[in-house]
Amino acid sequence: MxxxxxxxxxxxxxxxxxxxxxxxxxxxxxxxxxxxxxxxxxxxxxxxxxxxxxxxxxxxxxxxxxxxxxxxxxxxxxxxxxxxxxxxxxxxxxxxxxxxxxxxxxxxxxxxxxxxxxxxxxxxxxxxxxxxxxxxxxxYRWPTPARLMAEVQQWWAENAAAGRPSVVGAYAFGKAQRLLAGLDASTGPLVVHGAVEAVNQSYRAAGVALPETRLASDCSATELKRALVVAPPSALGSPWMKRFPNASDAFASGWMLVRGARRRRGVDRGFVMSxxxxxxxxxxxxxxxxxxxxxxxxxxxxxxxxxxxxxxxxxxxxxxxxxxxxxxxxxxxxxxxxxxxxxxx
Structure with missing residues (x-):
């Protein structure tokens, strides 16, 4: 049987x-x-x-x-x-x-x-x-985690220097926490969508170390210009994005390895992360x-x-x-x- x-x-x-x-x-x-x-x-x-x-x-x-x-x-x-x-x-x-x-x-x-x-x-x-x-x-062959995080960090740093928010679309459960755990927060504040923060709370309750995260409503306009923002991909094309004027946006997914996937998403950057x-x-x-x-x-x-x-x-x-x-x-x-x-x- x-x-x-x-x-x-x-x-x-x-x-x-x-x-x-x-x-x-x-x-x-x-x-x-x-x-x-x-x-x-x-x-x-x-x-x-x-x-x-x-x-x-x-x-x-x-x-x-x-x-x-x-x-x-x-x-x-x-x-x-x-x-x-x-x-x-x-x-x-x-x-x-x-x-x-x-x-x-x-x-x-x-x-x-x-x-x-x-x-x-x-x-x-x-x-x-x-x-x-x-x-x-x-x-499908993924970059090393170190290389991936270095790419995200550099993109964020360049945007922050230009006074542009960096918004990454990533699944609220899993990818979002991996991104947050792997970044150096000295570049600017780490800002998350409410759906991401709800999952962050479960991770922290389970003993997973995550850096401090804030909601956009808790940040000044000046702070948001240097922020890295993690949000569900569905939020990237929503009115929620209006609080991040002149933002550079990105999408984190294994599909970003495929030619044309980033263009279909209509974002500035694609990070290969699965x-x-x-x-x-x-x-x-x-x-x-x-x-x-x-x-x-x-x-x-x-x-x-x-x-x-x-x-x-x-x-x-x-x-x-x-x-x-x-x-x-x-x-x-x-x-x-x-x-x-x-x-x-």
């Missing part, structure tokens, strides 16, 4: 009678992380890593939530379940399932780069590995599991399946409703679960 199968509600474990990141309401759901394409309302019981609790409750409201630490084992109908670091965002986890000597791991979203704002990815040995492939093409594994990262992560069977979920599924088959592995794809780093910006929009700046002030 396969330990995980695809159902209309989501990825289902038949012997344990639970789902992993289901997209339709179910009785029991294991949530790999709190991005909205993986954590949805309506489930009877939620299981997630303890560090996810703040963001999950902030986004989903009152839910029946059970939390566990990484590596802690619980049993559901004879199935041993444990969560292991995915390195994607705060509290993100891979789900290890063991039943009758068979071990499967569902990765959720993950990255292999070390990130100071979340626990690093941990390879988990298994027989079958269910992997994402958001950036599962050979062209919370997902790039092509070498996917390859190394899959190899480290030792799995002989690999099931690919969202992203470049046919390409990844073909490459895995060429490596001598048994490979196939699952149809899912996960968006990866897609274009809907569901995780960056303020409504309904994330407050506007006024609500967070």
């Amino acid at each position: 396969d330990l995980v199968v695809a159902r209309p509600e989501g990825l289902y474990c038949p012997p344990g009678d639970f789902y992993i990141d289901p997209w339709r309401p179910v009785a029991r759901a294991i949530i790999t992380h709190a991005h909205s394409d993986h954590a949805r309302v309506g489930h009877g019981h939620y299981l997630a890593h303890v560090a996810s609790a703040g963001v999950l409750r902030g986004r989903l409201g009152e839910i029946t939530l059970q939390t566990v630490e990484y590596g802690e084992v619980i049993t559901q109908q004879g199935v041993r379940i444990s969560l292991h670091p995915a390195g994607h965002v705060l509290g993100s986890a891979q789900v290890r399932i063991e039943w009758q000597g068979e071990v499967w791991v569902a990765s959720g979203d993950y990255k292999v780069e070390v990130d100071p704002t979340c626990t690093p990815f941990e390879a988990v040995r298994c027989h079958t590995f269910i992997t994402e492939s958001t950036f599962g093409l050979p062209i 919370d997902h594994a790039d092509w070498p990262g996917l390859q190394s992560a899959i190899k480290a599991t030792g799995a002989q069977r690999v099931i690919v979920t969202h992203g470049s599924v046919p390409v990844m399946v073909r490459w895995l088959t060429e490596q001598g592995l048994q490979a196939e794809g699952f149809r899912t409703e996960y968006e990866g780093e897609g274009g809907s910006e569901a995780d960056t929009a303020a409504a309904p679960e994330a407050p506007t700046e006024g609500e967070a002030a």
Whole structure:
């Protein structure tokens, strides 16, 4: 028996009678992380890593939530379940399932780069590995974190010297905190949209060190001219931007590696930054599991399946409703679960 199968509600474990990141309401759901394409309302019981609790409750409201630490084992109908670091965002986890000597791991979203704002990815040995492939093409190879932050810092410094605010569009949960944690605040104030600040509070409550951040309403016009502003991408084209006259804007995403993506976004700069594994990262992560069977979920599924088959592995794809780093910006929009700046002030 396969330990995980695809159902209309989501990825289902038949012997344990639970789902992993289901997209339709179910009785029991294991949530790999709190991005909205993986954590949805309506489930009877939620299981997630303890560090996810703040963001999950902030986004989903009152839910029946059970939390566990990484590596802690619980049993559901004879199935041993444990969560292991995915390195994607705060509290993100891979789900290890063991039943009758068979071990499967569902990765959720993950990255292999070390990130100071979340626990690093941990390879988990298994027989079958269910992997994402958001950036599962050979062209996707990320710059080092040091190089990325140096590029952002230089852009900010040049704008500040010219008296221009620097506004970066970045997902409110994950990318925004990585940016803030990696920057030298001596250049000017770090200003955030209310949706970003709401998530910052959950990070700080979980013990993650972030620099001081302020709302635009708490800054003078002079201070804003030297500020680096982090906001959801959906805010870049909204009336909220009127408080930053003559701003230079940017977008942080893995898609910025593709020619023309920045032009379509209509921003001054594009920074290649993703919370997902790039092509070498996917390859190394899959190899480290030792799995002989690999099931690919969202992203470049046919390409990844073909490459895995060429490596001598048994490979196939699952149809899912996960968006990866897609274009809907569901995780960056303020409504309904994330407050506007006024609500967070």
